[in-house]
Amino acid sequence: MAAGSTQKPLPSVWARSRSDAEQPALNRESIVREAIAMLDADGIEALSMRKLGARLNAGATSLYRHVATKDELMELAVDAIVAELPIPRGDANWRGAAEEAAHAFRGWLLRHPWTMSVLGQMGLAYLGPNLMAYMAGLAELFADAGFADPAIATDAVLAYVVGMATTETAWLATVARSGEPEADFIARLMPAAREAAAGHRVLAEAYERTRDLAADPATQREEKFANALAVVLDGLALRLPA
């Protein structure tokens, strides 16, 4: 549309300039970086090879020179963001360190909710080097604390965090889809939820006991997480020689 439109290849100086122009050429690193940006911003459904290509000023199929398949790209994306997860370090206070690691893991999952969708197919079993280092750090933490079988401890903590984050990200996705702030959405949902809970004694009681579910929901979610995490850590502490 502009003056220098190049609808046809136009073999000229302008065409040559592209090679050393602002675009640093396509490479695996930038592809993965941009894919992560799209995933974080708009979720897993928003990423398509064509859109990703467009974002990189490239055709969709050009990406396949650097990445075998979309699934491989997703694996690379996961492994890349795992790098930002701080590796748990042993500590005289194992419980505090484990607590910290669990909160960090939760925050990481909430920051990259699309990993939850990938986890269901890839699992923690997949052995990218970064993930391996994270799990090793956690296991070491428990081993140093004196646990006879550190694997049980890592299983318990990681499974708890993943499970909790699963329902939490799903909830947040629902909230986001509503377009409202979380508190408003809760307030609007309350009557229906209360009615659904009627007929179930304990659930109904729970609703009556809680005074204001809509106040500061993010903090309440964090407390919920911390509360049940304490249960798991209590159980672990029992396994340690007094």
Added chain:
Amino acid sequence: MAAGSTQKPLPSVWARSRSDAEQPALNRESIVREAIAMLDADGIEALSMRKLGARLNAGATSLYRHVATKDELMELAVDAIVAELPIPRGDANWRGAAEEAAHAFRGWLLRHPWTMSVLGQMGLAYLGPNLMAYMAGLAELFADAGFADPAIATDAVLAYVVGMATTETAWLATVARSGEPEADFIARLMPAAREAAAGHRVLAEAYERTRDLAADPATQREEKFANALAVVLDGLALRLPA
């Protein structure tokens, strides 16, 4: 292809016979039932509206007379299979009952692995009547046992089960994709895993300690699950007045 081919509508007795023939006409119930069968058998990627239609001797678009959208169909499918999950019942032995409920939940998730992919977007927050009843039953179990805040207990147990099942179904999907029996796949994977674990003290030690990972893997997975579940339940027991 056969003698009575009806490529064109052919308004005849044959056309009329379809109405009361073996096909009981399309209805929501049979659509959901067949969708579940396909999901259980071949996973979430194997379900498409066209294939589901073909399985029901119907065109793909006919399904939309009975189901608004594929997402709605998935919700219906989830709620339908939740019905087969036994509602936890209180018991003098709360711990045994909770253990049983957890194992039942795990088995259910493993039997319908595609729910894991759905959970990431729908979560346990979605309030189908059947799921509501299940969660109410579990909460009641803990309330009757004397827990001051039964919600914490259900959070801990459910999150643990979901998290554990996430990695387990992902692992099983990987195994299935390999085409080998689980034991063979493990045996083939061992060298690579051992090498990946080298450099991580605790992980390496863990590999040396375990004698035969490939023997009866299903039982080993079950034990793994039971072991860390015991941690969670121990933690819960602490919260009960002695």
Added chain:
DNA sequence: CGCTGGATGCGAACGGTGTACGCATGTGAA
């Protein structure tokens, strides 16, 4: 009985997806 209106099935089509293929081009080595 004949009619008619609503429910139901479905073929065609639209816009999207992941990816295979083959052609064009620019670049570095011989």
Added chain:
DNA sequence: TTCACATGCGTACACCGTTCGCATCCAGCG
């Protein structure tokens, strides 16, 4: 200069979920 190779990409294929309008069937009514 030439040649081989790496890279970008236009086209195309098979599939996806879903919309639309048309054909058909059946129930209820006149």
